Amino acid sequence: MRCLSCGAETKAGNRFCIKCGAPLAPICAACGSLNEPSAKFCGQCGMGLAWDVPASALATEKPPGIELSPQVAERRHLTVMFCDMAGSTALSTRLDPEDLSEVIREFQDACVRAIRRFDGFIARFMGDGVLAYFGYPRAHEDDAERAVRAGLAVVDVISRLMLPTKVRLEVRVGIGTGLVVVGETVGEGSSQEQVVIGETPNLAARLQAIAEPNSVVIADGTRQLLGRLFDLEDLGLRFLKGMANPIPSWRVVGEHAAESRFEAGQAQRATGFFGREREVGLLMDRWVQAQNGEGQVILLSGEAGIGKSRIVVELRQKIDDDDHTRILYQCSPHHTNSPFYPVISQLERAAGIAPNDPAEAKLDKLEQVLRRSFPTIDHVAPLFAMLLSLPFEGRYAALNLTPREQKERTLLALNELLGGLARHRPVLFILEDAHWIDPTTLDLFMRTIDRLQRWPVLLIVTFRPEFEVPWSHYPNVTALALNRLERSHVAAMIDRLTDGKVLPADVRDEITAKTDGVPLFVEELTKAILGSGLLKEAADRYVLHGPLPPLAIPATLHDSLLARLDRLAPVREIAQIGAVIGREFSYRLLDAVAPVHDKVLADALNQLSKAELIFPKGGLPETTYIFKCTRAGCRLSKPPALNASTAPWPHCSSDHGADAPNC
Numbered sequence: 001m002r003c004l005s006c007g008a009e010t011k012a013g014n015r016f017c018i019k020c021g022a023p024l025a026p027i028c029a030a031c032g033s034l035n036e037p038s039a040k041f042c043g044q045c046g047m048g049l050a051w052d053v054p055a056s057a058l059a060t061e062k063p064p065g066i067e068l069s070p071q072v073a074e075r076r077h078l079t080v081m082f083c084d085m086a087g088s089t090a091l092s093t094r095l096d097p098e099d100l101s102e103v104i105r106e107f108q109d110a111c112v113r114a115i116r117r118f119d120g121f122i123a124r125f126m127g128d129g130v131l132a133y134f135g136y137p138r139a140h141e142d143d144a145e146r147a148v149r150a151g152l153a154v155v156d157v158i159s160r161l162m163l164p165t166k167v168r169l170e171v172r173v174g175i176g177t178g179l180v181v182v183g184e185t186v187g188e189g190s191s192q193e194q195v196v197i198g199e200t201p202n203l204a205a206r207l208q209a210i211a212e213p214n215s216v217v218i219a220d221g222t223r224q225l226l227g228r229l230f231d232l233e234d235l236g237l238r239f240l241k242g243m244a245n246p247i248p249s250w251r252v253v254g255e256h257a258a259e260s261r262f263e264a265g266q267a268q269r270a271t272g273f274f275g276r277e278r279e280v281g282l283l284m285d286r287w288v289q290a291q292n293g294e295g296q297v298i299l300l301s302g303e304a305g306i307g308k309s310r311i312v313v314e315l316r317q318k319i320d321d322d323d324h325t326r327i328l329y330q331c332s333p334h335h336t337n338s339p340f341y342p343v344i345s346q347l348e349r350a351a352g353i354a355p356n357d358p359a360e361a362k363l364d365k366l367e368q369v370l371r372r373s374f375p376t377i378d379h380v381a382p383l384f385a386m387l388l389s390l391p392f393e394g395r396y397a398a399l400n401l402t403p404r405e406q407k408e409r410t411l412l413a414l415n416e417l418l419g420g421l422a423r424h425r426p427v428l429f430i431l432e433d434a435h436w437i438d439p440t441t442l443d444l445f446m447r448t449i450d451r452l453q454r455w456p457v458l459l460i461v462t463f464r465p466e467f468e469v470p471w472s473h474y475p476n477v478t479a480l481a482l483n484r485l486e487r488s489h490v491a492a493m494i495d496r497l498t499d500g501k502v503l504p505a506d507v508r509d510e511i512t513a514k515t516d517g518v519p520l521f522v523e524e525l526t527k528a529i530l531g532s533g534l535l536k537e538a539a540d541r542y543v544l545h546g547p548l549p550p551l552a553i554p555a556t557l558h559d560s561l562l563a564r565l566d567r568l569a570p571v572r573e574i575a576q577i578g579a580v581i582g583r584e585f586s587y588r589l590l591d592a593v594a595p596v597h598d599k600v601l602a603d604a605l606n607q608l609s610k611a612e613l614i615f616p617k618g619g620l621p622e623t624t625y626i627f628k629c630t631r632a633g634c635r636l637s638k639p640p641a642l643n644a645s646t647a648p649w650p651h652c653s654s655d656h657g658a659d660a661p662n663c
Contacts, residue, residue, distance in 0.1 A: 073183040076136050077558035078196065079147040079175060079222060080204040081120065083111050083154050084129035086170040086213040095167070104128045107169055110161055114153035118146040118334060123196070129208075133196070136182050139562035141304065142333065144225035147175050148252055149334065151216035159214050174208030176200045176219040206240035207249055216252040225559070228256050257349075261309075261330060261433065274496075274519070275489030276311050279480060283315045283460070286478060290458035291322070291426045295476055297449055298460045299469055302482035304560060305520025308462040311482070312430055315460075324426045327418070331436035339440035342431070343414065344388060353388070362390050373420025380413045411444055415451060422455040429459040435467035442470075449474060484517025493519065497526045502541040506548050507534075521557065528554035564611060571604035575613055579627060587623040 085091075085107050092100055111130045112122055119140065120132040132150070134143040151173040158171040180198030203219055211217040223232060231253040237246035286296040302308050316326070327350075329342035347353075351365040366384055370377045382396040387410055399406065421427055431437070431445065445461075449471045452459060463469070471477055485493070490512050494503065503511075507529060515521035529535065534549070535542040553561065565572050577594055578585045587605070591597055596604065605625065608614045614625040 073181050073197075076139075076180055076182045077178070077562060078136055078180045078182060078198075078200060079134040079143045079177040080180075080196065080200045081115070081132045081134065081147050081151060081173065081175050082126075082129060082201070082204040082208045083132075083151070083171055083173045084127075084208050086172050088128045091167065103163060103167055103169070106161065106163055107158065107171075110157045111154050111171070114157050115150045117153060118150040120146065120150050131201070133182070135559060135562065136196075137566075139559055139566045140333075141560040141563045143559045144175075144177055144222050145229055146334070147177075147222070148216065148218065148226065148230055149255075151175055152252060152254070155214050155216060170213035172208045172211040172213060173216040174204045174206065174211055174218075175216065175222050176203035176207060177222040177225060178203070178219075202242060203240075203247070206243065206247075210235075210238055210240070210249065211251070218250050218252060220248040220250070223250050228258060229261075230254065231256050261332075273310065273314050274493050275485045276307060276314070276482075279311055279482065280314050280318070282478070282480060283311070283458075284318060287315070287319060287426075287428070287458050290456050291324075293454075293456050295452040295455045295457045296459070297452065297471065297474065297477040298458070299472065299477060299479045300460055300462045300482070301465055301467075301469075301479070303464060303518070305518045306482045306484065307519045308482060309432065310519070312432075312460055312462065316428070319428065322426070324428055325421050325424070326428045326430070327421075328430045328432065329441070331431070331433040331438075331441075333433075333436050336436050336438055338438055340387060340410075340444070341438055342441055343444065347384070347388060359391050360395075362388070363392060363395060366390070370417070372424070373417045380416070383410050383413050386410075407440070411447060414444055415448055418448065418457070419451070419455060422457050426456040427458070429457050431459065431461045434461050434463040434469075446470060449477075452476075485519060485522070486517065487512055490515065490517060490522055493522050494526050497523065498530065498542065500540075501537070503535075504542065504544050504548075507542075507544065510548065524554040524557055564613065567611075571607050574601065574604040575608055578614065578625060584624060584626045587621050587625070590625075591621070 085104070088104075091103065095103065107128060108125060108130055115122065115130070115132045118134070119138070120134050121136060121138075123131040123133050125131075132147075134140070134147040134150070140146060154171055154173055158169050161169055163169070176199075178198060178200035180196045180200050182196045207217045207219060217235065218232075226232075233251040233253055235249045235251055238249050239246050283298060286298055290296045300308050300311065327346060329346050331342050335341035347366070347369065351362075351369045353362050353365050357365070363381075363385060366388065367377060367381060370381060370384060374380055378396065382392055382399050383406070385392040385396065386399065386406070401409065418427065418429070437445075449459070453474070453476050461469075461471075465481075469479075472479060491508070494508060494511060511522065511525050511529070515525055530542075534545060536545055565575060574590070574594060574596070578590055581589060581593075587601075590605075591601060594601055602620060605614070605616070605623075609616055609625075614627055617624045617626065
């Protein structure tokens with residue numbers, strides 16, 4: 001846990017910072033939100049807050065607002081983690097049963113805390129093991145990544161866990177990803193529970209069994225969703241109990257040292273650059289102004305997958321020969337409440353600080369970075385050392401500052417660091433994914449942008465539309481919202497992905513229609529079709545083996561689309577029913593089969609339209625709605641009972657249901 005006042009790390013469970021004495025902010029065990037230090041209930045979900053919640057208390061809880069109805073099961077793309085205590089059988093022969101029970105409780109408590117940090121859902125305890133889901137009951141666009149990070153966190157915390165019994169514990173972690181039916185109720189009376197049905201939970205358990213102590217092993221389906229976020233060791237094909245065929249598996253070595261999330265996600269992407277020449281030209285114009293001493297800010301906004309980071313990369317390539325300094329702050333969805341997280345990460349990268357470096361070596365490297373901006377560093381080195389949680393006793397004078405004074409001086413020193421770099425050469429300053437920025441770093445940029453006008457700096461801030469920008473009123477700020485690609489650019493992108501070989505016209509049309517000009521969707525759907533076996537390769541073209549079936553959503557997009565649906569949980573069922581009817585459906589037909597009507601139904605459709613999951617044509621009650629690529633995501637998560645709800649209208653079950661008579 002990191003103190004919000006001074007940034008120092010302190011032990012989980014502490015109420016006050018051990019460095020500055022400031023009260024620490026409790027994290028809600030149910031939803032993961034950070035709360036005010038004095039809060040007794042979570043401000044996001046209303047759950048009572050506790051500083052040390054045992055695993056036994058968490059096991060039966062569910063995040064408020066997520067209905068786990070025993071009557072409703074749904075199809076989900078789910079990442080499942082199973083972690084188990086290594087050597088528990090041997091322990092049982094050495095320890096008294098009461099002592100063993102205490103050891104298991106401490107083990108499970110530690111696992112639960114690590115899993116909750118990444119919004120994993122504790123499904124159940126199985127002996128001394130813990131079963132957790134990532135993607136249910138609430139999906140995130142990065143559930144596979146969250147599961148792996150949680151697995152590494154479990155290994156870290158268990159390897160450092162010291163118990164009164166002097167027992168040193170070890171853990172094995174297995175992770176698998178795949179399609180399941182979740183929410184199915186089994187058993188009777190007090191024995192009832194909701195289970196996940198499918199191969200994925202068994203796969204995670206089997207992978208756990210082959211893992212070495214204190215290691216994380218993942219399935220290939222999980223690996224494909226990670227890009228280059230982690231360094232992996234290929235374990236080859238392994239025969240697992242109950243599995244008919246050998247299964248490829250991978251051991252997670254650790255986090256990959258990528259500068260940005262975009263770079264880490266580019267494991268197999270080389271699609272070129274299409275349709276953004278005007279936007280890159282604007283960035284180049286602002287760069288020339290910045291080189292001449294007129295600091296500029298570009299606010300680059302757009303939905304996920306629209307190409308914000310790709311444009312920044314294109315600019316970097318164009319100015320590569322210019323003499324300049326580049327700074328990149330990468331915000332993280334896992335550190336939205338960690339003070340100065342992107343700042344600390346960038347400083348460690350710039351200094352070349354490795355986790356295993358001795359403290360003195362880390363300080364030596366930090367000083368080299370500081371000397372590029374400051375003529376003398378004695379007055380700022382202690383501030384930066386504390387920012388990076390580096391001990392400096394005996395090397396620098398102690399700072400006798402209040403938490404507020406320390407924060408103010410740190411903010412000032414960070415701005416002076418940027419100004420010092422800008423005195424030597426122009427600076428390209430990139431803030432990636434500002435929609436995940438932590439409050440303290442946001443405060444830093446509030447002060448930076450005002451001073452930046454007088455420096456040769458181009459600051460590019462990328463973010464999604466939901467981020468409320470507090471800097472747009474400055475005269476040197478340019479807002480640039482990215483639109484979706486035109487059809488001609490989509491076609492050029494498809495040609496690049498097929499190496500110029502022509503796709504059948506109906507396949508190309510389906511890709512263009514379903515992806516709606518979002519570059520990431522075009523890339524992933526095209527690659528999925530090329531690898532699906534639907535096409536055979538001829539000399540200069542691809543040919544369909546048979547009739548074109550409905551295109552399945554690529555696994556790489558499942559989590560992203562389900563996350564969008566889960567954020568609209570109160571109206572998700574309306575989207576699911578519409579998806580069962582077809583890609584295009586009418587208001588009248590939906591009104592005939594939906595559980596809500598009139599204003600409630602109209603409001604639900606309006607919310608889905610604002611979220612750009614559906615697009616309306618015409619006015620009520622004659623409105624027709626069209627799904628884009630997200631229809632497959634809605635169908636993927638639909639309760640099986642929805643099929644029955646549309647049975648009286650068999651003539652409306654095709655992808656052209658809205659055109660059926662009397663609809």
